[in-house]
Each structure stands twice: as C-alpha cells, then as structure tokens.
Amino acid sequence: MSGSTYGTIFRITTWGESHGAGVGVVVDGCPAGLSLTEADIQVFLDRRKPGTSRYSTPRKEGDQVEILSGVFEGKTTGTPISLLVRNTSQRSADYSEIASYYRPGHADMTYDMKYGFRDYRGGGRSSGRETIGRVAAGAIAVKILNSLGIQLFTYTRSIGPVKIHPERFQIEETSLNPLCMPDAAAAQEASEYLDGLMKEGDSAGGVIECIIRGMKPGVGDPAFEKLNANLGKAILSIGAVKGFEIGDGFAVARARGSQNNDPYAYTSDGTLEKLANHSGGILGGISDGSDIIFRAAIKPTPSISMEQDTVNKSGENIRVRIKGRHDPIIVPRAVVVVEAMAAITLLDMLFASIPSRMDNLIRFFNK
Template sequence: MSGSVYGNLFKVSTWGESHGRGIGVVVDGCPAGLPLCEEDIQIFLDRRKPGQSKYTTPRKEDDAVEILSGVFEGKTTGTPISLVVYNKSQRSGDYSEIASYYRPGHADLTYDIKYGFRDYRGGGRSSGRETIGRVAAGAIASKILAEIGVSICTYTKSIGPIEADMDKFDESAISQNPLYMPDSDAAEKAGVFLETCMKEHDSSGGIIECIIRNMPAGIGDPAFDKLDACLAKALMSIGAVKAVEIGDGMEAARHRGSVNNDPYSYAADGSILKTANRSGGILGGISDGSDIVLRAAFKPTPSIAKLQPTVNKDGENIEVSIKGRHDPIIVPRAVVVVESMAAITLLDLLFSGMTSRLDSVVRFFSK
C-alpha cells in the first residue's frame, strides 16, 4: 500500500492498524535542537483519545506515546523521530461478523475491489485510529510553528443543524465542553441533539473550523502547490472529510466581485492592510499575512446500530446493525486531527519557502 507518506521537507510516515499491535509515525526533517518530550506529544493525543465523554466510543485506550528515536537529552537530534502508541483494548471479535458483508458508508467494498483482501477488524488502515500518527506528528510541527509565533485555533463550528454563534465566540470555552465548541449555548443544544441521535441508534456529522494566526506572507506556490490546495489535500486525506472550504468558501459563489474582493489600505506605518478577509488569508495560492481560515465538513459516523440495507459475499440482500464501540459523532475527536494536518502542511511549506528568494538564502548562509 502506497500513500502513507506526506510532506517533502517535513515528512510524515504513518503505520499500523486499529486492531494491530500498535499505531505509529516516523517524522523526518525535524530540525535538531527542538526541546521535545513525550508529554509535549501526549497533550495532543489526549485531545483525540476515546472514552472521554458519552459522545465518544467507550473503547478505553490510554494512547500513551513512546519516543523510540530522534530525541537525546530532551532535544531533537535532526534524525528521524519514531513514535509508537500500543493498542491495549482491541475487541476484534466484535468485527468477525462483518467479514462476510459490506458495511454501508465504509471502505469495505472499495478495499476488496482494490486489494482483493481487507483487514475487517475495525477497518484496518481506514480506521480513525490511523490519525494517532498524524496527531503525534502534528504536535511536533505545532511546537516548531510556535517558535516563530504561528498559532492555530481549531474548534467545532457545527454539529448537525446546531451551529456556534460567532458573535458569542469564546476561545476559552473550546476546552471546557466535550464537543469543543466556542459557544457554550450551542454546545448544550448540540448535546441534546446528539442524545436524540444516540437514542435512535443514529449518528451526526459536523464542521470543524481552523484559524491560523501570524502566518508569514509569501508561503505557498502559484500553481500545483498552492497553499490552499495543499491544505485542502491535507484535510481531505482525513477519513470522513467530504468537503473543505477556505475563507468564504462556497458562499463566495453567491457573491458579486465587488462584495467578494478584499479591499486594501495603507496603515499609518506605510504597511498594506486588508480591510476584510473573505479570501481566508490566501490569494493566488500564497499566504497574504492575514489569518488563514479553513473548514472541514465531516460526514456522520457510518457505524450505527440502526438497521441498514446492504449485501453479503453470498450474493444476498441483507439488513445489518453494526455492533462494536463507535462514536456517535466523529467531529469532537477530529478537531485536533484537523489542527495537526494543518500544522504539518504549513511547516512543510514554510521550509520549502525558505529558498524562494535569493536574498533569503544569502541572509541565511551569510556569516
């Protein structure tokens, strides 16, 4: 299987399956000298681990990370960093039945078509546990970004029909409710909505929004490696993401140019400012120095106990109720996954951008 490596200069290779011995990642391209310990990574992993609220799968995993290489005396050595999280709460027997049929909304059929074989225990590589490696790598990328002042704020924008009111935006509230919403009232309403879904053996989708602050201008390329194209690929590579928006996104299609364009003005110090940010901080595929705003739309969790029609390998039409331990909504645990993929992408393009101007190269290597 190809396609498990992401990035060029900051390169991430994830490995492992949901019900295998463990999940991990190798990070290559991290500069030497970054202070790094397991706790730095664990903080990120704790945001996505299961069993933290009634809105997540009851599968109990500590998701404790171990650093196997690339760190010595508390600092990165510049060599590949290998990280592992061992699986400790597999119940593979919960999945033995699904070997004979194809679950609606899952990759079962496409895996069989592509490989002629699939790991049916929890979905194998298509399982959400694959994102452990992404989040571990994202923790490292985020720490490097923080060194140059780049910060990322990520949260649940909506769950089902319930949307956070941005006029009530409270960044401190994000970590204070299990749904990671910046609007406490909306979080309460979303909780009631999810309770109804759970009682009806159903699930819900939602939208995650990500705001990247203090991103330097001039990052990204004008053709195939546009910053927004790279971010879109990164987010679309997350399981269950069905759409990505930058700035006004789909809403821009309803605007006239006079409304959609971001006007410029000179500040008192002579610098150029944008008086709006409908473009989401990216123009021509290149960052313009304003906040980068992006959104990822997640489909409902396909594993539901509600009866659904499908087919089995014996050529029969059947109805199935999915057993096992599953999230009624993917979104809250995916907030940190979106943030991590954004961080990895930004850092990789920042590294690439260091050679885009001769004066930058001369300045870097001048004594």
C-alpha cells in the same frame, strides 16, 4: 500499500492498524535542537483519544506515546523521529461478523475491490486510529510553528443543524465542553440534539473550523503547490472529511466581485493591510499575511445501530445492525486531527519557501 507518506521536507509516514499491535509515525525533516518530550506529544493525543465523554466510543485506550528515536537528552537530533502508540484494548471478536458483508458508509467494499483482501477488525488502515500518527507528528509541527509566532485555533463550528453564534464566541470555551465548541449555549443545544439521535441509534456530522494566525506572507506557490491546494489535500486525506472550503468558500458562488474582493489600505504607520478577508488569507496560492481560515465538513459516523440495507459476499441482499464500540459523532475527536494536518502542511511549505528568494539564502549563509 502506497500513500502512507505525506510532505516533502517535513515528511511523515504513518503505520499500523486499528487492531494490530500498535500505530505510529516516522517524522523526517524535523530540525535538530527542538526541545521535545513525550509529554509535549501526549497533550495532543489526549485530545483525540477515545472514552473521554459519552459522545466518543467507549473503547478504553490510554494512547500513551513512546519516542523510539530522533531525540537525545530532551532535544531532537535532526534524524528521523519514530513514535509508537500501542493498542491495548482490541476486541477483534466484535468485528468477526462483518467479515462476510460490507458495512454501509465504510471502505469495506472498496478495499476488497482494490486489494482482494481487507482487515475487517475495525477497518484496519481506514480506521480512525490511523490518525494517531498524524496527531503525534502534528504536535511536533505545532511546537515549531509556535516558536515562530504562528498559532492555530481549531474548534467545532457546527454539529448537525446547531451552529455556534459569533456574538457568543469564546475560544477558551472549546476546551471546557466535550464537543469542542467555542460557544457554551450552542454546545448545550448540540448535546441535546445528539442525545436524541443516540436514543434512535443514529449519528451526526458537523463542521470543523481552523484559524491560523501569524503566518507571514509569501508561503506557497502559484501553480501546483498552492498553499490552499495542499491544505485541501491534507484535510481531505482525513477519512471522515467530505468537504473543504477556505475563506468564504462556497459562498463566493453567490457573491459579486465587489462583495468578494478584499480591499487594501495603508495604515498610519505605512503598513499595508487588507480591509476584509474573504479570501481566507491566501491569494494566488500564496499566504498574504492575514488570518488563514478554512473549514472541513465531517460526515456522520457510518457505524450506527439502526438497521441498514447491504449485501454479503454470498450475493444476498441483507439487513444489518452494526455492533461494537463506535462514536455517535466523530467531530470533537477530529478537531485535533484537522489541526495536526494543517500544522504539518504549513510547516512543510514554510520550509520549502526559504530558498525562494536570494536574500533569504544570503542572510542564512552570511550569519
């Protein structure tokens, strides 16, 4: 299977299946000398692991990361970093029934059409457990970005019809409720909405928003390697994501030019600044120094216990109820996955931007 590698300079390759021995990632292109421990990575993995609230699958996995290579005496060596998370709670028998039919909303049919074969135990490579490797690699990217003064704030913007309110926005609240919403009142309302759906055997989707602060201007290219285009590719590569928008996003289709343009001005100390940020921090595919703001639309969990129409491999129309351990909503656990993929993309493109100017090269080699 191709397509398991992402990035050019800071490059990751994820591997493993939901019900195999384990999952992991190989990270290439990380500079030598970065302080890195398993605890640094574990913080991020704990944000996506199952069984942490009533809104996530009851599958119990510790998701403990092991560093197999690329780190010596607590520092990266500049060689590939191999990270492993072992699967310890496989219940493959839960999925034996679905070998004979296609689950609505899953990749069962498309896998069969492409490969003529599929790992039906939890979806194999199309399972959400594939994102463990992304999150582990993202933890490394975030640590490097933080050392450069670049921070990512990622949270649940909405669940179903429930949206956060700007006047109640408190970023620290994100870690205080199981839905990762920076609005305690919205989190309570969303919880009540989800409780109702769960009683019906249904599921919900939502929107994740990411704000990136401290990104210097000049990262990205004007044609095929636009920063916004690569962010879009990274986020849309996450299995549950069905939509991506940056800045004002689809709202620009209803705006006038006078409303959508970001005016410029000089401050009293001569600093150039934008007076608005409808563009979401990227113009012409290149970062402009203001906050980068984007959103990802997450679909409802397709595995629901309500009866659904589908077909089996015998050519029959059937009705099924999906069994097994499933999240009633994917959004809260996907927050850190979105953050990880954004961080990996930013770091890779930041590294690629260094040789774009002679003065950068001269400054580096003259030191």
